[in-house]
Amino acid sequence: MSAILSAENLYHRVSTSEGPLTLLNNISLQLARGESLAVTGASGSGKSTLLGLLAGLDKPSEGKIWLAGEEITAMDEEQRAAVRARCVGFVFQTFHLLPGLTARENVMLPSELRGERGAAKRAEEFLAKVGLEHRLSHYPRQLSGGEQQRVAIARAFASFSGEDAILFADEPTGSLDAGNGAKIIDLLFKLNAESSTTLVLVTHEQRLAERCATHLQMSAGAVESYESLTGDDNLSEVSA
Amino acid sequence: MLPLRLLFRDWRGGELALIASALVLAVTCVTAIAHFTDRLTRAMEQQSLTFLAAERVLRSSQPVDTAWLDKAEELGLQQGQIIQFASMISANDQFQFVSVKAVDSGYPLVGHLEIRRSQDASSEIVQQGPPPGEAWIESRLMPLLEINLGDSIGLGDTQLKVTGLLEREPDRGTSLFDMGARVLANVHDLPASGVIQPGSRVRYRYLFAGDDQALKEYFSWLKPQLTEHQRILDLREGQPRVASALNRAERFLFLAASLAVLLASVAVGLAARRYGLRHTAYVAVMKSLGAGRNKVLAIYLGQLGALTLIATALGLALGSFIQAQAVNLMAGFFPVAPPTSHWSPLLVGLATGLACALGFALPPLFRLARTDPMQTLRKDWSNPDKREWLGLILGPSAMLLLIWWLSGSLAMTLALLAGMALLVGGSALVNQLLVRGKLASLGGAWRIALGSLQRRAAFNTLLIAAFGTGLLAMLALVFARTALIDEWRMQLPEKAPNHFLLNIAPTDVNGMRQMLEKEQVSSTEFYPMVRGRLIAINDTPTKELKDRPNGVRRELNLSWTENLAPDNRILEGGWWDKTSEGVSVEVELAAQLNLALGDQLRFSIGGLEVEAPVASFRSLDWNSMRPNFYMLFAPGTLEGFPATYITSFYLPPENKLLINDLVRSYPSVSVIELDKIILRIRDTIDQVSFAIESVMALMLIAGVLVLIAGVRASIAERLQEAAIIRTLGGRRRLLLKSLVLEFGLLGSAAGLLAAIGAEATLIVLSQRVFELPLMLHPSLWLLGPLVGAILVGIAGTLACYSSVSQPPLKVLRELA
Ligand SMILES: Nc1ncnc2c1ncn2[C@@H]1O[C@H](COP(=O)(O)OP(=O)(O)OP(=O)(O)O)[C@@H](O)[C@H]1O
Numbered sequence A: 001m002s003a004i005l006s007a008e009n010l011y012h013r014v015s016t017s018e019g020p021l022t023l024l025n026n027i028s029l030q031l032a033r034g035e036s037l038a039v040t041g042a043s044g045s046g047k048s049t050l051l052g053l054l055a056g057l058d059k060p061s062e063g064k065i066w067l068a069g070e071e072i073t074a075m076d077e078e079q080r081a082a083v084r085a086r087c088v089g090f091v092f093q094t095f096h097l098l099p100g101l102t103a104r105e106n107v108m109l110p111s112e113l114r115g116e117r118g119a120a121k122r123a124e125e126f127l128a129k130v131g132l133e134h135r136l137s138h139y140p141r142q143l144s145g146g147e148q149q150r151v152a153i154a155r156a157f158a159s160f161s162g163e164d165a166i167l168f169a170d171e172p173t174g175s176l177d178a179g180n181g182a183k184i185i186d187l188l189f190k191l192n193a194e195s196s197t198t199l200v201l202v203t204h205e206q207r208l209a210e211r212c213a214t215h216l217q218m219s220a221g222a223v224e225s226y227e228s229l230t231g232d233d234n235l236s237e238v239s240a
Numbered sequence B: 001m002l003p004l005r006l007l008f009r010d011w012r013g014g015e016l017a018l019i020a021s022a023l024v025l026a027v028t029c030v031t032a033i034a035h036f037t038d039r040l041t042r043a044m045e046q047q048s049l050t051f052l053a054a055e056r057v058l059r060s061s062q063p064v065d066t067a068w069l070d071k072a073e074e075l076g077l078q079q080g081q082i083i084q085f086a087s088m089i090s091a092n093d094q095f096q097f098v099s100v101k102a103v104d105s106g107y108p109l110v111g112h113l114e115i116r117r118s119q120d121a122s123s124e125i126v127q128q129g130p131p132p133g134e135a136w137i138e139s140r141l142m143p144l145l146e147i148n149l150g151d152s153i154g155l156g157d158t159q160l161k162v163t164g165l166l167e168r169e170p171d172r173g174t175s176l177f178d179m180g181a182r183v184l185a186n187v188h189d190l191p192a193s194g195v196i197q198p199g200s201r202v203r204y205r206y207l208f209a210g211d212d213q214a215l216k217e218y219f220s221w222l223k224p225q226l227t228e229h230q231r232i233l234d235l236r237e238g239q240p241r242v243a244s245a246l247n248r249a250e251r252f253l254f255l256a257a258s259l260a261v262l263l264a265s266v267a268v269g270l271a272a273r274r275y276g277l278r279h280t281a282y283v284a285v286m287k288s289l290g291a292g293r294n295k296v297l298a299i300y301l302g303q304l305g306a307l308t309l310i311a312t313a314l315g316l317a318l319g320s321f322i323q324a325q326a327v328n329l330m331a332g333f334f335p336v337a338p339p340t341s342h343w344s345p346l347l348v349g350l351a352t353g354l355a356c357a358l359g360f361a362l363p364p365l366f367r368l369a370r371t372d373p374m375q376t377l378r379k380d381w382s383n384p385d386k387r388e389w390l391g392l393i394l395g396p397s398a399m400l401l402l403i404w405w406l407s408g409s410l411a412m413t414l415a416l417l418a419g420m421a422l423l424v425g426g427s428a429l430v431n432q433l434l435v436r437g438k439l440a441s442l443g444g445a446w447r448i449a450l451g452s453l454q455r456r457a458a459f460n461t462l463l464i465a466a467f468g469t470g471l472l473a474m475l476a477l478v479f480a481r482t483a484l485i486d487e488w489r490m491q492l493p494e495k496a497p498n499h500f501l502l503n504i505a506p507t508d509v510n511g512m513r514q515m516l517e518k519e520q521v522s523s524t525e526f527y528p529m530v531r532g533r534l535i536a537i538n539d540t541p542t543k544e545l546k547d548r549p550n551g552v553r554r555e556l557n558l559s560w561t562e563n564l565a566p567d568n569r570i571l572e573g574g575w576w577d578k579t580s581e582g583v584s585v586e587v588e589l590a591a592q593l594n595l596a597l598g599d600q601l602r603f604s605i606g607g608l609e610v611e612a613p614v615a616s617f618r619s620l621d622w623n624s625m626r627p628n629f630y631m632l633f634a635p636g637t638l639e640g641f642p643a644t645y646i647t648s649f650y651l652p653p654e655n656k657l658l659i660n661d662l663v664r665s666y667p668s669v670s671v672i673e674l675d676k677i678i679l680r681i682r683d684t685i686d687q688v689s690f691a692i693e694s695v696m697a698l699m700l701i702a703g704v705l706v707l708i709a710g711v712r713a714s715i716a717e718r719l720q721e722a723a724i725i726r727t728l729g730g731r732r733r734l735l736l737k738s739l740v741l742e743f744g745l746l747g748s749a750a751g752l753l754a755a756i757g758a759e760a761t762l763i764v765l766s767q768r769v770f771e772l773p774l775m776l777h778p779s780l781w782l783l784g785p786l787v788g789a790i791l792v793g794i795a796g797t798l799a800c801y802s803s804v805s806q807p808p809l810k811v812l813r814e815l816a
């Protein structure tokens, strides 16, 4: 399998009022289609920063990133946005549903931004997949945290328009209690398997990281360990 | 049509309503005010034209060339003619000196006459003077001549039948020297009467009306041909005092409209800023979902465009509707039937909507489009973007251009700008003082209030500036209006003399004085009056002076007195003691003539010449309604010349009959009834102040609405805070008290600032626009903070009351 996401010698520096700050220090990685990557590390170690760069939300100071066969580090913001619109989905720790839109409208949003027809129908399908077919026209404030995250997951899967699909999740269970968190993770892995999406997951939880095929541990912006977990088959465990 | 759908979805969430209503409010206010001022200004202009009884008047001391009138005919102008002179009329062997006004069928071109056909009939409105062979007289003449309606009066060699009692002429009062009671006759009877002889003092007035273009063409053709004895009167020239009142009123109304625009833009600015902040999260999420910057811009520009269009259209309709209702309600107060609406106020409303939306809503949107999508991965949403200059420049400059366009006066625009600059700079300072103060030690509610103020320090600066603008507008309006009306009042003091007696023979002075004293009417001094012409200054003939001032072109009334009148003040030189001689010159005339103390003035009086040195310069108040003179001599210089005397006095309306007794006892005396003229001017002033008060009311409503819009912007945050405090065991009373304190403090801060700003604005306005003397307003400094505290305290507390009253659980859940 060819790599759907790869990064080469990434550095990211920002200037702050206290001088320049290196957030990422020489990071390289490769991820094949359908694979899953868990990024772990202490708070402030640069996990979210790496995730954002990999998804093309920002440009690294140095280094190259290929996403779905295109070098996004050579693109301008508009072009990267186009790549995101096609191949990237997000699940955030704090859900980030638009409060003025209903569940259905939130899920419709990615398709609408691409200018596609049939957005509503597609949204309803995805909401059904996450078990919220009865909450279509509820606003985020009328939903519980777990329900909101399920809408966000539906929205993430509605974000893909082609074969190349990468789902980025930044601590998707961070705002949920243990029970709800487990349900969300199960859902995430289930949908991921069904649509053979590639998954990049930032998490604190070791238990969660272990369900991913690859594991990148960070420390102070650098790679502490980078290993492929072969042996027990995560995917089959989920689908069982 | 993604933007539209997003707009409507977001609307359903209830979040765009604020910006839309701010925009609607803005456009509504401005459209209503623009409509209203437009119609009122035109009504007042029309009213003032009635003072002329025409749109333009050509005044002449001789009949004009008929070719001139033919030319007007050719251009399609309407015409009318007045011939006015003083004459004796007779009936039943009684003689009366009256002011005859002979008019043709064109008179009056503007306005109307009011007459009574019988003594106990009510007055009726007519559009023409009496037909040939008839005359209309003032009722006062009937007892004097011992006649009744239907009797005839003799004017020279003709007899005219009196068929009406004259109640009102539109152009009465265009001259203070209309002597005696009025007789209105028809010009066709004049030739037969033979009263107009060569040398008689007769004034001819030719009236014109028609479309502006034709009038302009006619008078630019006519102007070069005029002689020294002819003058064109229009709205401004014809009635200097009314014209300047009108001019000021017009400026004032436009100032009010400008301030309404400013207030409105603050509301839109507040709402737009809030909108931008709230949508930062939206945009970050949309960007992470693949929307590029251009897409985001397109979406939000589309939204703003749709919103602006809808809100502006709504505002235009509402503004027009409100204005129509207001004008209908006030139809009785309008001087003339309110003219129909123009379309230009709609243009003003549209421009306002666009300026507010583009100037104040565009910068937050551009800023929004620059949102960093990485934010979605961070925990804090504060995204300090330093490139705010667009917002700082675009909005204010859009307002500046708009106000400049509205007011047509750069001075006024700059005055407003000065006040605003002070305000914005000051609000940051005042806010700092408020937050840094040691008020927190005063107790629980104070601590919560100050905490709330501190947490919103940046936003409060904006709020103080906004409240400040509203208050500034109101204060500046109230005080500017007070100053204006006071000045008008001062122009027409209570019990100001309302009658002049002229042509009093020296032998009659004592008798007349006794007669007035017996009736307990206190008159001013009796001044002797000699008519003479200033012919040379230091032996330089005045004929050789460059653009000869009025004072040397015509005869002056010369007088002498021992006592300086109370409204006169010596500015330079000295008033005479028993021995000194010379002449005291009114200071403005002296300036025009470039006089210095000691200059020798030579006068020609009835063919004889008199010389006197300039002894002093004197200021005087022409509005005091007392006899006043450009030239006052020391007693002794003019004693040898034949003089008549002049005096003025206040006569209460119930003593009006005294005039008849006076005229009967002293038939040669001429009476000028200023009370009638004053009544006319008062009418106009009343109408102007009513207009100002209506605009004030609109402004107040706009101000309070802006205030509420500003407070509502922070309501979500407040709900949450209040819910948390209550969950922690805080009482509602405590929260309520802290709310009152918070807004009271905010209001008094804004009020203080507004007082400073208003004072600055008033200084600039009084100097540059209204030309009033410089004055400070101590009461403003007290009133500002007080009104601010009360107004903002009440409005703010009410606007936030739901945050205190709602159950905390519900709030926390909805806002989580
Ligand atoms: N734009 C920026 N400017 C300055 N510092 C930044 C910026 N972005 C991130 N940082 C800093 O970089 C470090 C890494 O941030 P990042 O959010 O990637 O950490 P993280 O590993 O996701 O932490 P957490 O587990 O708490 O989410 C942090 O110390 C953060 O404060």
Ligand SMILES: [Mg+2]
Residues within 6 Å of the ligand: A047, A048, A049, A170, B377
């Ligand atoms: Mg993170």
